[in-house]
Amino acid sequence: MVRDIIGLVLIGLGMFMILTAIVGVFKFRYVLNRMHASALCDTLGLLLVIAGLIVILGINAQSLKMMLITVFMWLASPVMSHLIARAEVMTHAHIKDECEEINQCQSK
Amino acid sequence: MASKKHSRFIDWVNGDTAEKVHEYKFIQKTVPPHSEQAHDEVISTRKARLFNISYEISAVLVCVILVAVLLFTVFNLPLFGSAGNPASNEVAERYLEKGLEETGAVNAVAGMILDYRAFDTFGESSVLFIAVGCVMILLMRDKNNISATEDSLEENERLIEIETNDPILQKIVLLIVPCIFLFGIYVILNGHLSPGGGFSGGAIMGAGLILFAVSFGIDAMQSFFSIKTFKAITTTALMCYATLKAYSFFMGANGLETGIPLGTPGAILSSGLILVLDICVGLIVACTMYGFYSLFARGDI
Numbered sequence: 074m075v076r077d078i079i080g081l082v083l084i085g086l087g088m089f090m091i092l093t094a095i096v097g098v099f100k101f102r103y104v105l106n107r108m109h110a111s112a113l114c115d116t117l118g119l120l121l122v123i124a125g126l127i128v129i130l131g132i133n134a135q136s137l138k139m140m141l142i143t144v145f146m147w148l149a150s151p152v153m154s155h156l157i158a159r160a161e162v163m164t165h166a167h168i169k170d171e172c173e174e175i176n177q178c179q180s181k
Numbered sequence: 182m183a184s185k186k187h188s189r190f191i192d193w194v195n196g197d198t199a200e201k202v203h204e205y206k207f208i209q210k211t212v213p214p215h216s217e218q219a220h221d222e223v224i225s226t227r228k229a230r231l232f233n234i235s236y237e238i239s240a241v242l243v244c245v246i247l248v249a250v251l252l253f254t255v256f257n258l259p260l261f262g263s264a265g266n267p268a269s270n271e272v273a274e275r276y277l278e279k280g281l282e283e284t285g286a287v288n289a290v291a292g293m294i295l296d297y298r299a300f301d302t303f304g305e306s307s308v309l310f311i312a313v314g315c316v317m318i319l320l321m322r323d324k325n326n327i328s329a330t331e332d333s334l335e336e337n338e339r340l341i342e343i344e345t346n347d348p349i350l351q352k353i354v355l356l357i358v359p360c361i362f363l364f365g366i367y368v369i370l371n372g373h374l375s376p377g378g379g380f381s382g383g384a385i386m387g388a389g390l391i392l393f394a395v396s397f398g399i400d401a402m403q404s405f406f407s408i409k410t411f412k413a414i415t416t417t418a419l420m421c422y423a424t425l426k427a428y429s430f431f432m433g434a435n436g437l438e439t440g441i442p443l444g445t446p447g448a449i450l451s452s453g454l455i456l457v458l459d460i461c462v463g464l465i466v467a468c469t470m471y472g473f474y475s476l477f478a479r480g481d482i
Contacts, residue, residue, distance in 0.1 A: 145360070
């Protein structure tokens with residue numbers, strides 16, 4: 074009973090994170106801002122939802138698989154964001170208008 | 182004083198391990214294209230024009246005949262929900278009751294698609310093979326269909342690709358690709374015990390190949406998977422499937438005697454020929470997936 078409540082609270086928090094990410098994706102207009110918002114969804118949102126499910130299910134084979142899902146998503150999703158951001162910086166002609174820090178990065 | 186190992190670690194933390202990339206000069210060479218006169222002469226002759234017209238007419242005829250045959254078949258199908266339907270006869274019951282002892286597959290779906298309906302699966306594998314063959318005919322880069330200018334453009338693109346290879350992506354891919362392959366092999370080998378099988382496992386392995394090719398470039402890929410390996414694996418797997426199953430087509434549904442016991446839940450070597458067929462299908466699907474990606478991306482495998 075207590076476990077169910079803790080799990081539901083965690084899943085609710087995760088859902089809230091995903092909702093925040095969706096609002097951010099639709100609110101911002103520039104690619105890098107939208108990526109920053111959507112990163113919440115597949116890192117913290119995913120972690121909280123899966124943690125809630127693990128708390129409800131207890132430790133068994135299923136929860137191990139869910140932990141593996143988290144591990145692989147956490148490995149893959151930042152790399153994907155990095156590649157999208159890199160493509161944007163390399164192909165955007167007027168990147169300095171959008172992002173002031175970029176000059177610093179490139180001069181290094 | 183820090184040992185060599187520690188200084189390497191410090192370098193790694195500071196992000197200095199990435200080797201300095203050689204600078205490439207991207208010079209656009211203007212090379213005259215291959216001559217196209219010979220091609221024009223062939224088209225302008227009268228015979229070729231006649232051939233073109235008859236080709237179009239026969240194409241339309243074939244399409245119309247095919248549409249007519251298919252529509253005729255559709256109108257002769259049994260009505261939806263009638264008692265005489267093939268769906269409600271004794272076949273499904275027999276598959277579920279006798280499937281384990283007749284095919285040896287614990288997973289009834291695998292028993293159906295690779296034993297009772299093996300001919301259908303053979304057709305699907307052949308469709309994949311023919312599709313990749315057609316894409317090769319159309320998109321394979323060749324001296325005859327690519328001009329020298331396009332060639333130098335492609336070479337430039339390849340150099341840019343090498344220079345912009347991403348160390349972060351490569352490190353993560355080296356971590357993830359073995360896991361993807363392991364999972365794909367697991368799905369293929371467990372096709373007769375649990376949901377999965379050749380098609381899904383092959384698709385997973387193909388995705389792993391594509392990921393590796395994207396992050397390391399075609400040169401690294403060709404060091405272990407060239408067009409020769411591609412052709413060898415696809416044709417061997419398809420021929421292997423055809424020989425194994427053709428035997429039972431001609432021998433009245435009696436399979437080859439393999440000595441592999443039938444239907445033990447949990448044991449990988451327990452399903453007669455289904456495991457071998459699953460591996461064949463998986464190899465074909467993996468190679469085809471990667472072949473499609475590679476041919477569409479750069480016209481080469």
